[in-house]
Amino acid sequence: MSKRVQEEIEQLRREIEHHNRLYYVEAQPAISDLEFDKLLKRLEQLEAEHPEYDSPDSPSHKVGGEPIEGFQTVPHRVPMLSIDNVYDEPALFEFDERVRKLLGAESVEYTVEYKIDGVALALMYEDGHLTQALTRGDGQQGDDITHNARTVGGVPLRLEGKKLPALLEVRGEAYIANSDFSHLRAAQEAKGEAVFANPRNTTAGALKLLDPKQCAARKVRFLAHGIGAHAGLELDTHMAYLAALRKMGLPTTPSVEARTGIQATLELSHRLMEDLHTLDVEVDGLVIKVNRFDERETLGNTSKSPRWLIAYKWEKYEAVTQIEAIDVQVGKTGTLTPVAHLAPVEIAGTTVSRASLHNRDELERLGVMIGDWVVVEKAGKIIPHVVRVEEHRRNGDEKAYRFPSKCPECGSEVAQDEGGVYIRCLNPACPAKLRESLRFFASRSAMDIEGLGIKLIEQLVAAGLLTSFADIFRLKDREEELLSLERVGQKSVDNLLAAIEQSKSQPLWRLLTALNIRHVGTSNARVLSDRFGTIDQIRQQTVESLGEVDEIGPVIAESVHSYFHSDFGLRIIEELRDCGLNFGDPVPLSEGETDERPLAGKSFVVTGTLSRFTRDEIKEFIHQHGGKASGSVSKKTDYLVAGEKAGSKLEKAEQLGIPILTEDGLVQLAGGITT
Numbered sequence: 001m002s003k004r005v006q007e008e009i010e011q012l013r014r015e016i017e018h019h020n021r022l023y024y025v026e027a028q029p030a031i032s033d034l035e036f037d038k039l040l041k042r043l044e045q046l047e048a049e050h051p052e053y054d055s056p057d058s059p060s061h062k063v064g065g066e067p068i069e070g071f072q073t074v075p076h077r078v079p080m081l082s083i084d085n086v087y088d089e090p091a092l093f094e095f096d097e098r099v100r101k102l103l104g105a106e107s108v109e110y111t112v113e114y115k116i117d118g119v120a121l122a123l124m125y126e127d128g129h130l131t132q133a134l135t136r137g138d139g140q141q142g143d144d145i146t147h148n149a150r151t152v153g154g155v156p157l158r159l160e161g162k163k164l165p166a167l168l169e170v171r172g173e174a175y176i177a178n179s180d181f182s183h184l185r186a187a188q189e190a191k192g193e194a195v196f197a198n199p200r201n202t203t204a205g206a207l208k209l210l211d212p213k214q215c216a217a218r219k220v221r222f223l224a225h226g227i228g229a230h231a232g233l234e235l236d237t238h239m240a241y242l243a244a245l246r247k248m249g250l251p252t253t254p255s256v257e258a259r260t261g262i263q264a265t266l267e268l269s270h271r272l273m274e275d276l277h278t279l280d281v282e283v284d285g286l287v288i289k290v291n292r293f294d295e296r297e298t299l300g301n302t303s304k305s306p307r308w309l310i311a312y313k314w315e316k317y318e319a320v321t322q323i324e325a326i327d328v329q330v331g332k333t334g335t336l337t338p339v340a341h342l343a344p345v346e347i348a349g350t351t352v353s354r355a356s357l358h359n360r361d362e363l364e365r366l367g368v369m370i371g372d373w374v375v376v377e378k379a380g381k382i383i384p385h386v387v388r389v390e391e392h393r394r395n396g397d398e399k400a401y402r403f404p405s406k407c408p409e410c411g412s413e414v415a416q417d418e419g420g421v422y423i424r425c426l427n428p429a430c431p432a433k434l435r436e437s438l439r440f441f442a443s444r445s446a447m448d449i450e451g452l453g454i455k456l457i458e459q460l461v462a463a464g465l466l467t468s469f470a471d472i473f474r475l476k477d478r479e480e481e482l483l484s485l486e487r488v489g490q491k492s493v494d495n496l497l498a499a500i501e502q503s504k505s506q507p508l509w510r511l512l513t514a515l516n517i518r519h520v521g522t523s524n525a526r527v528l529s530d531r532f533g534t535i536d537q538i539r540q541q542t543v544e545s546l547g548e549v550d551e552i553g554p555v556i557a558e559s560v561h562s563y564f565h566s567d568f569g570l571r572i573i574e575e576l577r578d579c580g581l582n583f584g585d586p587v588p589l590s591e592g593e594t595d596e597r598p599l600a601g602k603s604f605v606v607t608g609t610l611s612r613f614t615r616d617e618i619k620e621f622i623h624q625h626g627g628k629a630s631g632s633v634s635k636k637t638d639y640l641v642a643g644e645k646a647g648s649k650l651e652k653a654e655q656l657g658i659p660i661l662t663e664d665g666l667v668q669l670a671g672g673i674t675t
Helices: 001-023 035-047 059-063 089-101 178-190 199-207 211-218 238-247 262-274 293-299 359-364 431-442 454-463 469-477 479-483 490-503 508-514 523-533 536-538 541-549 553-564 565-577 615-624 647-655 663-669
Strands: 073-075 109-116 119-126 129-135 141-143 165-176 223-231 257-260 284-292 309-313 318-332 336-347 350-356 373-378 385-389 415-416 423-425 603-607 626-628 639-642
Touching: 001 035, 001 059, 035 059, 035 284, 089 262, 089 284, 089 293, 089 309, 089 647, 109 223, 109 262, 119 223, 119 293, 129 141, 165 199, 178 199, 178 385, 199 211, 223 238, 257 262, 262 284, 284 293, 309 523, 336 359, 336 373, 336 423, 350 373, 350 385, 431 454, 431 469, 469 479, 469 490, 469 565, 479 490, 508 523, 508 536, 523 536, 536 553, 541 553, 553 565, 603 615, 603 647, 615 626, 615 663, 639 647, 639 663
Parallel strands: 603 626, 603 639
Antiparallel strands: 073 141, 109 257, 109 284, 119 129, 119 165, 165 223, 284 309, 318 336, 318 373, 336 350, 373 385, 415 423
16 A cells, blocks of 8 residues: 555656646646646645655645745855846947957857846755755845745756756746736735735745745746856856756746857847747846856956856836727738737837737737736837736726637638747738738838838729739839829829839849748848849759858748749749849859959948938948948958947047048948949
């Protein structure tokens, strides 16, 4: 009998630990909360009936032990230093320049991760067992909160694996998920209690409670991101360390990736910012770290902070408003995007009345209903997004929203991306897809056709004058029909037709961007244009040869190859060829040849406020004339182009003796002609 009980206890522990890992580390729960609670209650019952089989590492002990009398302050084995903050991209380039100078390196590999707005926590594991947990305190010493840390979700009492380090101090953030915070406040409201103010303060308060059962009730979680004292751990990089932590059963900050060079790091940063809405946790920036541990050791620390990392932060602004309605918009690739229509509210000086809810999964995660009061956040350049529902303010009048099973524009079938979250209309002739594709084709980031905005496009589509990209260039033969449209006069028609004609000579990368190939934005379009020169050369490539190009990779390569070999893509290309668009020029250089363009081989840095160009236009001008536009000043910079209010870059260029150009001086250097 006793052996069967012991075996059941061990089986329950393994099963519970497995589901804890799925929930906290893999973010892929396999059972409901109710089923998990049943397993845990059965384990607690058996351990209570058979105390001889109890173990301090049992998952049953994560629900809390006995209250303590007070906190003990303990010195950190390795100080928990603060992080320097920057708030703009020029400061990031300066950080990179300092790092490269100290390392004597041309480029450095960095990791980028979300900066969780939680409470710093250090977990000490000895031979795989949790022995101590400390708050950051003043950085030199912190409070021992081990009794509460044992209740925190994602903190294993025992690490997984056989060859565990003798000593491992795991550093990270304790936090309360936005969804859990909404539920907590609703429960408080139902009990007539004062509701918590915000997740971070609630987390900090939970960790300082003397009764661990009360801490457990607040559903605090943990994400690992750093390393402190350690022995017996042999790893070379931060990425390898995070992977090792996950194997040991510890959850890590999501979506961490590495990139070589500050420009690629910035591009990754922008993508992470755009994906901010996918997180169920408060974030107040990004952390950029040198990936290699030996380079970190070389860089060392100042008295306050490490030299090998920087926090790229943004100001966060929040407001509470009500969702008045939800509808679904169909985008240029057929994506069905739910949009919340809000009671207008001012955030950071602008009035916000709409917020994207992104996709069906996001709707379900937020649990949002029509009539809900919600927290809306605007952070830096990020578009406003709904952070969480104020569940405690519900009164029963709210209405559930059902995501459409058909395209709301054309009534066609929809399908979810394989392995993805987006749901798309499958009808290639969907009028919404056509309208949005045309709008993007004519936009400033693509073909830049001034005057062809969404209102005019809607009129042209409704009148049957636009059914494809090529129809834009056929409008010159339909002037009378254009003049018959509402509020369209001769002058606006003349300006529109002139802009359309001028757009035919746009560089190839703009056309590649405008074609709206999945995963191909302006950056990748430039790479393809520079590498292959013409559309025909791109079309002749295999998936493998496309994927070998730096910054392209297999996913983009497959998408590009599929587009140029589909009936749909081929028809568009041939129609645009007949319209006389610029399909590029063969890559001119082969072995032994030289680039004769006036700025060839020269590196330029642009700084200050420009009057003749926009920032994108001047980079394109430099690129067209053979030069390279860089973000930071170094000894390899050939020229600095300085506008008004030029700052530190101008000072550095003068110190290095780098020639300074005005915008007009750049144009003269390029031959005196702007294109």
